[in-house]
Amino acid sequence: MKVWMTRRDFVKTSAMIGAGLTVLGPRTLEKVVRAESSSPDEYKAWAPNICTMCASGCGVVVQTKGQGSGKRALKIDGNPLDPFNQGRICPRGQSGLRLAYYPERITTPLIRVPGSKRGEWRFRAASWDEAYRYIQDKITANNIKRHEMGIAAGWVICAYYRPEVVSFAMSIGMPNIYGTPMQPCVTGSHFGSDTLTGNFNIHDEVQADYENAKYFIAFGNNSSFAGISTGRGLRFARGMRDNGTKVVIVDPRMSEAAAHADEWVPIRPGTDLALALAMANVIVTNRYYDAPYLAKYSNMPFLVDASGPFPQLMMDVDPKTQMPTRFYVFDETRQTVVPVPGMFGRNQVDVNGVEVIPALTVPAGTTAQGKKVLTVFQVLQERLKAYTPEWAADITALPAAQIRHIAEEFGQTRPALVEPGWHDGRYPNSVMLRRTLALLQLLVGGYDVPGGWVFSGSYHEDMANMMKYLAGGGDLAKYPPMAIPGITSPMGVMNMFSDPSFWPEGFPQITTAWSEQEVKAGRDPVAFPLFTNVGWDAAIDGRLQWKGQPYRLRAIWMYQANPVRNAMSAAKWQEMLSNPNLPLVVAIDIAPNDSNIYADVILPDQVYLEKEDELFDLGHSHQVGVRMRVPALEPPKDTRPALDILAQMAAMLHGDWAGTLAMVRGWDANQVRHAVQKALNTGKSVTLAIQQYQIRSKAKEWGVNPQALEAELRKNGLVVHEQASEVLAKWAMPEKLPVPTISGRLEAYSLVLAGFVRQYGYKPEWDPLVTFVEPNWKPGEGLHPRLQGNEFFFAYGKTPLQSHCATLNNDLLVSLSELRRDQITGIWLHSKAAQRLGIKNGDKILLTNQVSGQRTTGIAYVTEMVRPDTVYMMSDFGAQNSKVYGHGVGTALSAIVPARPEMVVGAPQSGAFTITVERA
Missing domain, CATH: 3.40.50.740 (Rossmann fold)
Incomplete structure (x- = not known):
């Protein structure tokens, strides 16, 4: 029998991790820094700060010597009191001194x-x-x-x-x-999951609990634990070491993360959505899902009119605000349809305050407002029937048996964790992919629970503050727009700017x-x-x-x-x-x-x-508090x-x-x-x-x-006001607080996407449930495009040694990259393809985008660690300004990717094309 950590155990563990980090508590950074110095002479002076070498914002300690204008920074280390990175820091963080001392730094207007x-x-x-x-x-x-x-x-x-x-x-x-990060990252990747969870910026708002997961799967993502985030990498490593987590990495190339995985799944680029939908099919068909969780915390029990071209959620709407005032469910106790509260409703009671046990399925012939209705869950069941492992195998170039066993392992293991994801925006289906991955996390009951997607402390606090305001009769329209948590805030900002x-x-x-x-x-x-x-x-x-x-x-x-x-x-x-x-x-x-x-x-x-x-x-941490730069x-x-x-x-x-x-x-x-x-x-x-x-x-x-x-x-450098144990005990979502979706529940049926349908008509890209959207590599050629002998699918990612193209003026990081120049700055090409084309490692090659006609050159890196039908490159290089230290190193991603926004959030379709390769 499998045993996993309960919320109570998680609370106890979190309390131990955070011990001593309280307002005006006894433990100080000075004591820790002195204690960890190898000798008294090594300690000079210190100043706590927040790293800005990437978006993770790790707590750091800057050691200095001297006074005033003669002061020099000697070294940057991780702040051991920071609950996110816990004293660890990556090479980029350690090299931050070069920002201050860069010879070409701009120091005057x-x-x-x-x-x-x-x-x-x-x-x-x-x-x-x-x-x-x-x-x-x-x-x-x-x-x-x-x-x-x-x-x-x-x-x-x-x-x-x-x-x-x-x-x-x-x-x-x-x-x-x-x-500039919005299109390929915050919206291009996150928006799909946001429409289910109510989040907006997953970097800050969701800290996946790698440490306590028993099963972990990531789709095309090397950033959270190998490429970007020290705190996430730390927890990922602990999960593998201490918890025996099974790790599955879905990626066309063997990334740093895939190299540490139990199973590398070299999927055809752009087809991850098919795999995710097939996993959902297996989980729902075999009833591996957490039915009580779905009924209590998601809008799976909500009733829909499924008679039209797309399912319409049954609800009453305020004619002035256009916000829902009531939804409808089938109460298992009373065996009848009952209305439940609308926006931000907890939906555990009906509109009269009577307890409700919503049913995931309704008896045949059930009606509401004179229409035959089904639940969202029933519509989803029907939708998923077509997405079998055999269907996905034809699209992904993966064996159906492999797809099935991954789905069965994920569906039957608790707790199971899907990587929330960072940068994406590569295909017209990327938003739907991230939405489907969030659905997988929902099916296993994996939100704000050990080993799942755990919301950050500040996110809990923001939601609690807003709900307290609304409970006191406050008007949401008058609430500070950028204090509103999650997707509701950018929707409001969008309304203003539009x-x-x-x-x-x-x-x-x-x-x-x-x-x-x-x-x-x-x-x-x-x-x-x-x-x-x-x-x-x-x-x-x-x-x-x-x-x-x-x-x-x-x-x-x-x-x-x-x-x-x-x-x-x-x-x-x-x-x-x-x-x-x-x-x-x-x-x-x-x-x-x-x-x-x-x-x-x-x-x-x-x-x-x-x-x-x-x-x-405290941003990326499970605690509530504040921090500052000194x-x-x-x-x-x-x-x-x-x-x-x-x-x-x-x-x-x-x-x-x-x-x-x-x-x-x-x-x-x-x-x-x-x-x-x-x-x-x-x-x-x-x-x-x-x-x-x-x-x-x-x-x-x-x-x-x-x-x-x-x-x-x-x-x-920081003060912790509420420990993670206190945060979850008071504010766990959606157990004790609603999530900031329109309904207050995890939305398997998205009201935001349904709004796009009403405004612009139906498109699969903004289907309110989940559906398949083609990668569109070669317009008009469908899922099996005809590739010439020198034509390939295209994939890219980032190296842990750079923050995309933001750190190429850092001589230390560029020098580290030079130590693995072929692998880091080269164009990855499988050895079989290279042999066919007469290309050797180190050859200069010409890349041509077959959709836009853009051309650029690069240096071939011949390897076994990428699919034979795919070329791969890092996104971090290619600067042309001679004032940038790393100018001329590597190939610029933006030189080969066209300006072709997808239609949901305007993200670049940065992989939706093919590339030809030839010797330059």
Whole structure:
């Protein structure tokens, strides 16, 4: 008999892990650092910080020597008190010193030299006043309107400063934001699972419990445990070592993760959805699913009218808000249809407060509102019948027996875990794939339980705070929009950015105008184009209109963004940033890259080792608390922190940035405005003023002394207020709190996707349940495209030694990559294919995209560790700017991937094509 850890055991274990990490507790970072130093002489000084070498945000300790401008940082280690990475840190984190000491670092404002062209690194040093005046003069001279501006923000914004950038845009009346990680990552991958779980940013909101899983499967994902996240990698290794977890990796190439797996499944690229649907078929057909869990916590028991072209959920809707007020279930106790509460309803009682036991299936002939109905579960059962292992075998090129045994092992093992996933966006079916993987996790009852998808502590706290507000009679429409947890917040933000009446000049975001124009032309829209860049090229070229008026994009800000390298395609972005119709390009950055070389003005940000930053929650941890950065180094005198730059530019453009920030975050507007304005008037740090406001507010909330709270934060870098044991005991979701879907349940039937059906008509890409969507490698050739002798499917991933293309200015990481140059920077080609083509290891080869015609070159890495019908490359290289240390190393992904957004969220179809290979 199999025995697994109970929630009670998990709570006890979590309490032990977090022991000592409490408000004003006895354990200090100084004691730990001294104790772990090999000798007293080794210890110099330390400052706690938060790593910004990738989006994981591990807690770090920066060891320094000296004082003032003579202070030098010696080493970066993991913060042993941080509950996420627990003192561990990866090579990228250890190399963070190079950000501060990079020889080509930007340390003063730069203005393009007259007569030079964008794309040439020809700038002169300028003062801040001169740089700001240059920007203002360009806006005035070219009569650039507010709606004609846009900001492209990199992953630093996504991980840390989303409310601040949204507030900047809103305060100056600029409806256009492009978050460069959004398309391939936060939406392109996560959105599918979000529509089931109610999350939005899985990086922060779901911490898969690798340590306690008995069975683990990952689809095409090397990032969480081998490529990106130290904390996740630590837990993954512990699960394998201590728990005997069986690990299955589904990937066309043998990744670092696959090399450690019990079973490598070399699937045909782009067909993962077929495998996932076949697994769901086996689990449902054989009744391996957790029926009580589905009935109690999902909307599987909800009734649908299945008579139409797609199943319609039975519900009553408020005509004003268009939000559901009632759903309907079949109560097993009363053997009748009963209404249950609508939005955020717990659905354990009917609308009259009487306990309900919802049935997963209803008797034949059951009716509601005069219509014959089925449950969502019954419709799903019927839908899955077609997706047998034999059906999937034909698509995936995997044996049906292998598919069946994986499904049976996953379905019968508890707890079983599907990797939540990071970067994706490769095919038109990627959103549906992630939705189906979330469904697999639902079928085994695996949310907020040991060995499953465990929500982060801050996510629990945010949901608890909102539910307390609503229980007190609060109006959700008046709740701070960026304090709302999960998918409800971006849906609300999307409504604002898409509403022309919200903006002073009457223009919505470009992406909304573009989608409406596409629909009118009989083409497919992007259904959820929040923070994407679809339509930006049309707005620059003059091909976009809104209500009969030209809609142009004439100024772009880039904050630590590199769209030429990470937003497909390179040629498209180079063309956009060079276009004379774009009079102004401003970059906020710390070092040269392939995009800020196109700027007119570059404003120098400070690196994380130098920042007095705002407070952040514990993010990726199961605990509730706050953490902060303590500067380890003096910043160069002519650099400024990003939040100060945003506040100063907003003031220059007459925007109420402080008031808007207070509104979206739920802060006291008068206090924040006063603090920010005082800082602006006196030349003090706006960022520090915000930090001090946060410390006072958090101390009041927790009932502690603000000076003592700040002292502990500066000493340890973080304060834990609620242990994981306390969080789950009070707020486990969906056991004790609803999840932030519209229904409050885990939505096997997505109301968000059903909304897209109502708005745009049915498309399989946004089916409210799950369905198969083709990879579309070669348009018109279906699931068995005819490949020429030198033609291959295409796959890519990342190396653990780089953060995609963001760290190529780091000489230490580039040097480490050079130690395995063939494997890391080469184009992977199976030995049989290489022999057929007469290609040897190290040969220069030419790659041609068979859909777009794009061409680039690379160096062949001949190997057995990739499918014979597939070529593979890392996404981390190919910089062209000679000011970047790693320029010329490897091949740029963006040189071969076209600008072809899929229709759900505008993610790049970065694998939906084939590649030919020949000797160059």
